Amino acid sequence: MKDAGIDTSIYKTHSIRSASSTKAIESGQLAADVQDHVGWSKKTNTMDKYYYKPTAQKTKSTKIVNSIFSTTENNTTSEVETEAIEIVLGTTCNSKIAEVETEDVVQPAPSTSWFRFW
Structure with a gap:
């Protein structure tokens, strides 16, 4: 990760698991298939709670915050x-x-x- 220019004091190797799981779902893979692939139980909310971080949600949040605090x-x-x-x-x-x-x-x-x- 250091060779790729990633600050390893902030992002640990486990960050890749979260990013790749989110990317797989946003690319059209079923969440259940991603859970099976990485070995998470479907009975727990591990993926939703810790790993799935949708970028669209961040985009919506960013638009809301910018509309409130915008100086434009x-x-x-x-x-x-x-x-x-x-x-x-x-x-x-x-x-x-x-x-x-x-x-x-x-x-x-x-x-x-x-x-x-x-």
Whole structure:
């Protein structure tokens, strides 16, 4: 691990077990199959409690924390707008059947954080 540049004072060899188990599940493997592979009993919650650390959950948590403590004035996101047009029998011209537009939307956020006031 040292040769790979990993700080072994923080990350021990057991960290690989947690990371690889999480990666296997996020790559589409069944949790039960991962438990069988590493020898964990299905009757215990060892994997859920100590090893499975989903990155999507961290991403959600990070977004929540950033929205609360963000000092960014504007957040830009892309939103999709769709419009469907009905085709009526007996008509000769239907210029638009469906339309999809994507536009950037700027959503204002607080420019100061609450902790700056302390």
